[in-house]
Amino acid sequence: MKEWNLSLLSKLIRKNPGVSRADLTAKTNLSPTTVSSLVAELIENGLVREIGVGESAAGRKPILLELIPNGRIGLGISVNHDGILVAPVNLVGQPLVTYTSKVDLADGNAILSQIIEGIENCLKYLEQHELKENLAGAGIGLLGLVEGVKTRYLLGDEWYELDLSPLIERYSNQFDFVIENDVNAMALGETWFGFGEEDRHVLYVYLGYGLGAGLIIDGMLYRGAYGNAGELGHMSITPSGPKCSCGLPGCVGKIADGTHVLMKIKEALENNEPTAMTYDTLTVSHFLQAVEDEDELCLKLLDDMVFDLSRTIVSAVNLLNPSLIILGGLLCPPNSSVSQKLIKTIKENSIEGHRDDFKVVVSNLGANAGVVGSATLVLKTLFELPSYRVVEK
Numbered sequence: 001m002k003e004w005n006l007s008l009l010s011k012l013i014r015k016n017p018g019v020s021r022a023d024l025t026a027k028t029n030l031s032p033t034t035v036s037s038l039v040a041e042l043i044e045n046g047l048v049r050e051i052g053v054g055e056s057a058a059g060r061k062p063i064l065l066e067l068i069p070n071g072r073i074g075l076g077i078s079v080n081h082d083g084i085l086v087a088p089v090n091l092v093g094q095p096l097v098t099y100t101s102k103v104d105l106a107d108g109n110a111i112l113s114q115i116i117e118g119i120e121n122c123l124k125y126l127e128q129h130e131l132k133e134n135l136a137g138a139g140i141g142l143l144g145l146v147e148g149v150k151t152r153y154l155l156g157d158e159w160y161e162l163d164l165s166p167l168i169e170r171y172s173n174q175f176d177f178v179i180e181n182d183v184n185a186m187a188l189g190e191t192w193f194g195f196g197e198e199d200r201h202v203l204y205v206y207l208g209y210g211l212g213a214g215l216i217i218d219g220m221l222y223r224g225a226y227g228n229a230g231e232l233g234h235m236s237i238t239p240s241g242p243k244c245s246c247g248l249p250g251c252v253g254k255i256a257d258g259t260h261v262l263m264k265i266k267e268a269l270e271n272n273e274p275t276a277m278t279y280d281t282l283t284v285s286h287f288l289q290a291v292e293d294e295d296e297l298c299l300k301l302l303d304d305m306v307f308d309l310s311r312t313i314v315s316a317v318n319l320l321n322p323s324l325i326i327l328g329g330l331l332c333p334p335n336s337s338v339s340q341k342l343i344k345t346i347k348e349n350s351i352e353g354h355r356d357d358f359k360v361v362v363s364n365l366g367a368n369a370g371v372v373g374s375a376t377l378v379l380k381t382l383f384e385l386p387s388y389r390v391v392e393k
């Protein structure tokens with residue numbers, strides 16, 4: 001019971017910086033004595049601190065409380081088509097330093113050694129800043145179908161498997177790992193540190209070199225029976241489209257993600273079509289710039305992509321009835337033509353009577369979504385209410 005109450009109080013303090021002990025008593029129906037002793041324990045554990053006194057109409061002025069941002073650190077590790085990112089992330093969702101590297105997803109050994117290099121860099125940072133003691137564990141967000149300590153993913157038409165056991169063994173006497181699909185982790189990060197904090201039904205759409213979705217249903221991450229929920233990229237929308245690695249023709253992930261757009265630009269270059277893009281600038285960020293510069297080819301590719309993506313997202317909205325859609329990923333930065341066009345088209349294509357029932361926003365976590373989401377896998381356990389625990393009297 002005490003653990004439950006501790007968890008409840010730390011969550012309330014996280015959500016309401018500057019809250020007082022009296023506020024906590026009112027919000028929880030716990031007795032003032034219980035709140036005082038639990039807050040004392042949180043302060044002693046380095047999670048909460050007093051930040052001064054507040055106003056009071058009469059009587060003693062209340063002492064205000066807040067979480068200590070670096071009181072606990074989660075190591076966030078993100079591995080997908082966009083690269084490998086490792087970062088220590090604090091209790092308010094800020095990466096303290098970020099290690100980034102490009103990735104060859106076909107080379108499992110290279111991936112493991114790059115992750116280790118990232119972890120070592122971050123541990124060094126934590127040591128230098130006397131924060132290593134506060135490390136609560138590591139979360140890994142991996143592309144593909146995550147089962148236990150392994151993930152399986154398709155590259156072209158071939159399945160690859162990545163086994164994280166050597167990594168987990170290497171750090172077994174230092175910290176534990178939590179492993180999850182990368183987009184699921186991002187969706188979770190959004191509900192803890194992004195725009196999704198107040199919504200219980202969230203559709204998170206990730207658009208980068210790949211396409212995927214994470215579902216928060218009734219406040220919980222929805223993984224499906226076998227962890228496959230959110231495979232938005234394999235919704236087959238064009239029967240005459242190219243065959244996808246899953247076997248179906250015209251999957252949206254095959255015709256409307258960053259990899260596809262760059263392939264189309266490469267084809268255009270081979271055919272000497274006019275464009276500002278070159279063989280040396282075949283990246284998502286250069287495509288985004290070319291769109292802003294009104295490159296004709298890139299504008300046409302953007303239109304095609306938005307047409308296919310918006311129809312797919314609207315289908316998902318009709319199926320799931322979310323109150324919030326968050327668009328994230330390298331190809332969907334805030335204030336870009338891609339995100340603005342996508343938001344407008346999703347609204348235009350949705351059922352008229354339901355159009356105002358949901359909001360569409362662009363993630364404010366940006367390129368940090370992967371590491372923040374992965375770290376959330378660890379940090380959220382500090383605030384989770386063990387609701388299935390037998391209550392001790």
Ligand SMILES: [Zn+2]
Binds near residue numbers: 244246
């Ligand atoms: Zn497919």
